[in-house]
Amino acid sequence: MRDNKVQTILRVDLSTAKTCLEPLPEEWTAKYIGCRGIHSRLLFDEVPPGTDPFGPDNVLYIGTGPLEGTPIGMGRLSVACKSPRGTVAEGSCGGFFGPELRRAGIDYIAIRGKADRPVYLWLCDGKAEIRDARHLWGRKINETDALLREELSDPDVQFRYIGPAGENLVHSSPIFGNRDNSGGRAGCGEVMGSKKLKAIAVRGSGGIRVADYEGFLKAYQHFRQRVDIATSRDVWTPIWGAYGAPVIVRVFNDQGGIMTRNAQEMHWDEEKCNRVSAEPYLEKYVTRAKACFCCPLPACKKQHEIRSGPFQGFRGGNLWAAIPSVFGPLLDNDDLELIIVMAGMCNQYGLDVFHVAYTLAWGMECFEKGILTRADTDGLELRFGCPDKAGLLDLIRKIAMREGFGDLLARGCAEASRVVGKGSEKFALVIKGQELEAIAQRNSYMVALGVAVSEVGPDHTRWYPPHPGHPGLLKNEDLARLGVQLDLSKAAQGRNPEEKGKVLRWFTISRAIVESLPSCVFLIRDTLGFDLHPWHDLFQAVTGIQVDYTEFIRAGERVMNLDRAFLVREGFRRADDRPPLRMATEDVPEFGYPKLDASIFDRMLDDYYRANEWSLKTSIPRRHKLEELGLGDVATNLEKCGMEVET
Amino acid sequence: MKKIHVIEDLCNGCRLCQTFCSSLKNGVFNPDDPQTGIRILKMPGEEQDIPLVQCSGACVRSIGEDDQPTCVTLCPTGALVYGNLDFARARRLELAAARKTHGLFKVVAPWKWPFAWAKPRKGTGKGEEGGKER
Numbered sequence: 210m211r212d213n214k215v216q217t218i219l220r221v222d223l224s225t226a227k228t229c230l231e232p233l234p235e236e237w238t239a240k241y242i243g244c245r246g247i248h249s250r251l252l253f254d255e256v257p258p259g260t261d262p263f264g265p266d267n268v269l270y271i272g273t274g275p276l277e278g279t280p281i282g283m284g285r286l287s288v289a290c291k292s293p294r295g296t297v298a299e300g301s302c303g304g305f306f307g308p309e310l311r312r313a314g315i316d317y318i319a320i321r322g323k324a325d326r327p328v329y330l331w332l333c334d335g336k337a338e339i340r341d342a343r344h345l346w347g348r349k350i351n352e353t354d355a356l357l358r359e360e361l362s363d364p365d366v367q368f369r370y371i372g373p374a375g376e377n378l379v380h381s382s383p384i385f386g387n388r389d390n391s392g393g394r395a396g397c398g399e400v401m402g403s404k405k406l407k408a409i410a411v412r413g414s415g416g417i418r419v420a421d422y423e424g425f426l427k428a429y430q431h432f433r434q435r436v437d438i439a440t441s442r443d444v445w446t447p448i449w450g451a452y453g454a455p456v457i458v459r460v461f462n463d464q465g466g467i468m469t470r471n472a473q474e475m476h477w478d479e480e481k482c483n484r485v486s487a488e489p490y491l492e493k494y495v496t497r498a499k500a501c502f503c504c505p506l507p508a509c510k511k512q513h514e515i516r517s518g519p520f521q522g523f524r525g526g527n528l529w530a531a532i533p534s535v536f537g538p539l540l541d542n543d544d545l546e547l548i549i550v551m552a553g554m555c556n557q558y559g560l561d562v563f564h565v566a567y568t569l570a571w572g573m574e575c576f577e578k579g580i581l582t583r584a585d586t587d588g589l590e591l592r593f594g595c596p597d598k599a600g601l602l603d604l605i606r607k608i609a610m611r612e613g614f615g616d617l618l619a620r621g622c623a624e625a626s627r628v629v630g631k632g633s634e635k636f637a638l639v640i641k642g643q644e645l646e647a648i649a650q651r652n653s654y655m656v657a658l659g660v661a662v663s664e665v666g667p668d669h670t671r672w673y674p675p676h677p678g679h680p681g682l683l684k685n686e687d688l689a690r691l692g693v694q695l696d697l698s699k700a701a702q703g704r705n706p707e708e709k710g711k712v713l714r715w716f717t718i719s720r721a722i723v724e725s726l727p728s729c730v731f732l733i734r735d736t737l738g739f740d741l742h743p744w745h746d747l748f749q750a751v752t753g754i755q756v757d758y759t760e761f762i763r764a765g766e767r768v769m770n771l772d773r774a775f776l777v778r779e780g781f782r783r784a785d786d787r788p789p790l791r792m793a794t795e796d797v798p799e800f801g802y803p804k805l806d807a808s809i810f811d812r813m814l815d816d817y818y819r820a821n822e823w824s825l826k827t828s829i830p831r832r833h834k835l836e837e838l839g840l841g842d843v844a845t846n847l848e849k850c851g852m853e854v855e856t
Numbered sequence: 857m858k859k860i861h862v863i864e865d866l867c868n869g870c871r872l873c874q875t876f877c878s879s880l881k882n883g884v885f886n887p888d889d890p891q892t893g894i895r896i897l898k899m900p901g902e903e904q905d906i907p908l909v910q911c912s913g914a915c916v917r918s919i920g921e922d923d924q925p926t927c928v929t930l931c932p933t934g935a936l937v938y939g940n941l942d943f944a945r946a947r948r949l950e951l952a953a954a955r956k957t958h959g960l961f962k963v964v965a966p967w968k969w970p971f972a973w974a975k976p977r978k979g980t981g982k983g984e985e986g987g988k989e990r
Contacts, residue, residue: 279885280875305871312886355900364898365888416886422879426919437932439970450932451964491959497904498933498963500870507933508868508963512903524903 211417213275213752214238216247216316219337221330223404224265224322228337230315239754240839242764243274245299246725247317248289249771252297253843255319258778258850262293262396263378263403265323271369271384271409272317273307275752276726278417280429281744284308284502285727286369288384288393290400294642295779297664297772298400300383301724302392303501306411309367313413320404329370329408331361334415342407347373349557350385353408361410370408371398372559374609378402380621381564381643385556389510389527390501394561395643395665420753428746435743436505436732443734444679450506454530456487461534464703465800466649469538470593471570472638475649475797481543485533489545499526501729509731513549519598520546525553534647535566540573541593547601554602558609565605567637567644568618568625574636580629587614638789641666641781648675650792651802653703658713658813662786664772670730672716677701678735691740692759706809710816715739718765725768767838770830773823774843778850783828786814824855831855860894860913860925861944862906863951866935866965869905871896873927873936880916880926894927894936913938934965 216233233247241247248270260266269290276282286307292298310316314335324339327346331338345353350372357368367386374382375398382398383391419425434440438447448456461467462482465475483489494515498508512526528549536548555562569591575581576591583589587607589600607615617625622637622644638645643666650657656675660667669675680698688695693715700708719741720730726744737743745761748754787793788805796803818825822834832854835844847854871887874896878889887895893911913925920929928938937947947967954966961969 280872312888358900364900414886414888416878416884416889418884419879422883425883430919433930438964439968447970451960451969453963488959491962493959495959495962497865498868500868500932502870503872503875504870505872505930505932507968510868511963 211278211311211314211415212420213417214754216243216275217314218272218317218319219315219332221318221320221337221339222322223320223324223328223339223406226324226339228339230335230337233317238275238752239756240764241767242722242725242748243316244272244277244285244287244725244727245289245301245721246764246768247274248272248287248299249297249768249775251317251319252289252291253771253775253846256291258780260291262291262295262400265321265404267291267400269320269397269400269404269406270317271320273311274316274725274727276728276747278308278311279419279425279751280503281432281726281728281747281751282307282502283504283727283729283732285724285729286310286386286392287724287727288369288397290397291779292396292665293380293399294396294666296395296641296643296666296781297775298393298395298397299665299772300393300395300397300668301670301727301730302384302386302390303504303729304367304387304390305502306367306369306386307727308502309365309411309413311413311417312415313411314415315411318409320406322404324405327405327407329357329410330406332409332411334413345407346376349373350559351388351557354388357408357410361412363412366410366412368408368410371401372557372609374559375399375402376407377609377611377619379560379609379611379619380624381561382559383561385559389525389556391556391561394563395668398559419751421750424750425747428743428750432743432747433505435737438507441734442682443736444682445674445734449509449731449734451508452487452491453508453511453528455485455490455528455533457530458482458533458537459486461649462538465652465802467534467538468638468645468647468649470541471539471574471636472649472791473574473795473797475651475800475802477538482538484543485537485545485548490528490533494545494549504729506732515546515549518546520550523550523553525549525556527556528552531647532562535563539566539570540595542595544595544598547595547598550602551605554605558606560605560609563644563646564621565608567639568608568622569601569604571622571626571633571636571638572618575629575633580631580633585614589614635790635794638791640787640789641785643667645789650788651797651805654706654709654805654809654813655700655703655713657788657792657805657810658709658817661788661810662713662814662817664776671720672713673720673730673733674738676703677712677716678738682735683739688739692762693739706813709813710818710820713817714820717769718762720765721768722762722765725764763838767840769821770835770838770840771843773828773830774835774847777827777829777852778847781828783814783818783826786828827853829854858913858939859941859944860909860911860928861937861939861947862909863935863937863948863965864904864906866933866951866963867896867905867907868933868935868963869896869898870932872930872932873907876919876930877911877927907935932968933963934968
């Protein structure tokens with residue numbers, strides 16, 4: 210039986226094949242909460258600057274937090290390590306692995322070293338065993354899943370694994386689970402592959418005891434009321450909760466927030482857009498709803514099947530909003546079946562969809578502008594509109610297997626454009642070496658700032674939802690009562706630089722808390738985005754730790770500052786917090802979206818750093834702020850590493 | 857006689873019913889507790905989830921105010937129905953009729969979809985082009 214105050218960490222050294230389970234300091238649960246928060250602390254403490262990301266000293270953390278295993282956890286799991294790009298690599302994913310891990314008596318796994326042959330890790334009720342995985346190496350995700358299930362012969366064993374892409378150290382590959390859940394796109398799968406760790410399997414039989422059950426029930430009922438599709442005040446909750454994510458493709462297109470043809474345009478033909486949006490997807494392909502552990506939303510995820518045509522019988526799931534946005538307009542492809550199959554193939558090979566979509570779009574633009582020719586692309590007609598479907602699907606396989614032209618794309622946009630040169634750098638939509646996501650920036654300054662300052666590379670879940678809530682639902686006085694000093698009507702204007710720094714700071718802090726509990730950021734819409742009281746009550750009821758609301762919010766600030774400290778210690782500075790070159794230099798005049806002017810962007814960046822009390826010149830957190838948060842040792846560590854920490 | 861009836865097609869496999877049910881007696885969340893009145897059988901390959909009920913519906917305690925078993929109150933999709941056989945039959949017919957009007961009801965029960973203003977219909981407004989495509 211687990212209580213939730215003291216969290217445990219299983220340390221695994223793959224070089225020596227030793228494992229040991231030890232407790233973490235008790236005060237960490239109040240200070241960093243858990244999950245993403247504790248990963249940030251561990252990463253800062255245990256991965257020194259200059260560590261080789263693919264070397265044995267990089268540590269891969271996989272862990273949950275104190276609320277996991279209760280119905281608030283939503284199965285969220287954080288994976289973290291130092292990214293091969295040098296940034297923090299942290300990602301959250303859903304499913305059922307998290308609760309199973311906690312019920313096995315383990316909250317975190319820290320994996321060091323490198324195995325000399327492929328292995329997998331089998332965890333069962335606190336016991337860890339490193340097993341041979343030579344028969345799994347090279348297998349696709351779905352095959353690995355089936356083989357492991359057969360081997361362990363228990364339908365409730367939960368897995369995390371990598372596909373061939375992770376094994377081959379393909380840029381940005383994430384860690385997968387339950388076939389279509391993935392997390393850690395900043396390179397956690399690559400690092401797992403470099404350690405020759407194919408999979409982790411876990412089964413637990415323990416229960417999770419909450420400290421105050423009556424209090425928990427009350428808090429849960431209140432929480433449920435706020436997020437249930439039937440009772441929520443937030444307009445987006447029922448639409449997202451039932452239609453699922455693809456619904457926003459059309460909404461974004463109506464607002465000019467779609468990146469068409471590698472972001473050369475900001476709007477897509479409406480007829481084409483309707484073909485890839487939620488309605489045809491629901492009518493034609495969806496077979497049933499799917500959910501992560503104990504999620505109160507009915508159908509955020511779905512299972513689909515193509516029943517006729519050239520892809521007949523293709524099954525998969527979890528067509529996320531970003532997928533039709535990036536495989537659709539970005540490549541000018543209005544064939545929903547092709548989108549489903551491309552995404553399904555990325556899942557099978559363990560690839561990151563954003564990496565694949567943006568490198569393909571980069572390749573297409575290079576091809577159309579004559580920088581790449583058929584001689585470079587192994588004879589493939591790599592054009593927008595995807596005329597050669599079979600060739601494109603084969604190219605996805607080649608990226609994962611690093612064959613021929615695929616090997617160039619497997620290095621990611623930034624690296625590939627460096628190799629090719631000839632002005633192709635401009636077509637690479639990257640920040641900190643990492644490809645963008647699906648949300649456009651020229652018409653939403655909040656998104657532009659958010660992706661640029663994110664410590665893991667572009668990742669909208671760091672401040673989810675990407676646009677602040679509907680200003681009609683919350684008055685500024687209500688916000689002030691919640692401790693947020695903000696003019697929401699200005700903050701909600703897409704192309705107004707005012708208030709963006711402040712609102713982004715609040716969103717980043719509060720989402721860090723939600724991901725540290727852990728709970729799911731995709732539940733947050735409009736009003737809930739500014740009000741963390743439901744989670745505060747639940748945290749107190751589950752752990753029995755009494756903290757006041759302001760102190761609870763501070764935990765999120767600590768996490769944000771630790772992430773930033775890790776980033777600056779690896780050498781990233783203000784100059785790296787930049788939008789991609791294309792957004793900053795190219796207008797899209799026909800739709801009225803001028804480029805993101807440098808002076809406007811600098812103003813927002815100043816606002817953001819000032820609100821966080823970071824150095825305006827370097828973005829290094831200032832000493833007095835770190836000390837105020839109880840992170841004085843972090844400031845000292847930065848100084849020892851030769852950083853200029855302002856007072 | 858009132859019973860908990862199951863509409864398998866709507867179950868999304870979240871295990872909220874199972875997890876909550878296990879906690880009602882002693883405040884410990886353990887879906888594997890043998891006393892748990894409802895279990896979700898997961899089919900391999902994430903293809904289907906089947907709720908197995910071994911409970912009369914007389915809860916240890918009900919956390920909803922609507923006098924229903926906790927699992928039925930909490931089910932997000934409407935896959936669990938509490939009532940007599942006629943009621944369960946009527947719900948199934950309602951679902952089958954709704955499914956003919958919109959694909960949304962493949963994933964959520966019409967009695968769970970909240971707002972009349974937002975109840976989607978085929979081929980209205982901007983969705984028309986997509987409708988023709990089908």
